[in-house]
Amino acid sequence: MLQQYDKRNNDIQIWVDDKLYPRNEAKVSVFDSTVQGGDAVWEGLRVYDGRIFCFEQHLNRLMASAKAMAFAKIPTKEFITDALMQTLKANNQRDETHVRLTLSRGLKITSGMDPRLNQFGCTLIIVAEWKPPVYPPSIKLVTASQRRNSPMCVDSKIHHNNLINNILAKIEANFAGVDAAIMLDIYGFVSEANGVNIFMIKDGTVYTSYADACLPGITRATVIEICKNNNITIVERNISISEFYNADEVFVTGTMGELTAVSEIDGRTIEQQHNKSILQKINKHFKTKTEKEGTLLTF
C-alpha cells in the first residue's frame, strides 16, 4: 500500500508558528528542534462532514506529550484550536481531510541537544491535506525484527516525532512486499503495527494488546468503547503472534485508515471461522460515530 499524491493538495495553505503560508512557502528553520532531533510531538486528526472527530482527545494527548517532554511556552488549546480552524477554513476543508498537527520544542539559538538552547517557545505546524482513509479493504502484515519501545526505552505514551523504530519496521514490510509490519514488545508479545494499533477476534471475543509498548491510540479507545457499549466482550492482555495467526479476524485501527481488516500475517491466511463478522458490526458503529460525533467546525 503506497499513498498517492492528491492534486487537490497542490495549493493548500499550511500553518507554521502563527500564520498561514502557501504549501511551497511553508518552511521551518534548520535550527528548529524537529529538524535537529525529532524533538517534537504530533497528532493525526480527521475531519468528517463538518466535524473534527475526537478533537478533544487528540488535543489532550498532544498537551500530555508536550508536558512529558517538558516543552516550554506550550501554546494554549484555544490558540491551537483557532489555528486549526483558520487552516481548514483557508482550504475550505469540511470533509475527507487528514490533519498532521506537529508541535516542536521550537527554534534553537545554536545546534545542540540541550533544550535550554530553545529560547523562543514551541513551533506549531498544521498540515491539513485532502486525504480519504488510506488503506485498501484488507491488508497483509509481516512481523518485523524491530521491536516497539518499552517504557524502559522511550515511553510510547509520548506521541513524539522520533519515529525511527517504526520507520525501520515499515522498511521491513516494504522489503517483504506487504502493507505494514507488526512490532513485538521486548518480551515478544504483539505490541502494534508500525503506525496502527492491532486487534484480533477469536470465538466471539475481541482482544487487543495492553497499551504498554504501543501508542494508546484514540481509534483503539473508540473501538474498546464500542465493544463495551454493545455487549461485545473485549479483553486487553498479552497476545503472542501465533494467537494472531489462528484468529478468526484481525484488524488494525488508526485515524489515518480507520478500521482495516488483515488478510494475512507472515504468510498465514487469517481464516474467517464464523459466518457473522464482528469486525463488520464494530465498523458499523464506528462509521455512525464519525457521522454524528466530533467538534463542529466554526466556519
Ligand SMILES: Cc1ncc(COP(=O)(O)O)c(C=O)c1O
Ligand atoms: C505508532 C502508532 N500507533 C497507532 C496509531 C493510531 O493512533 P490513533 O488511533 O490515535 O490515530 C498511530 C497514529 O498516529 C501511531 O503512530
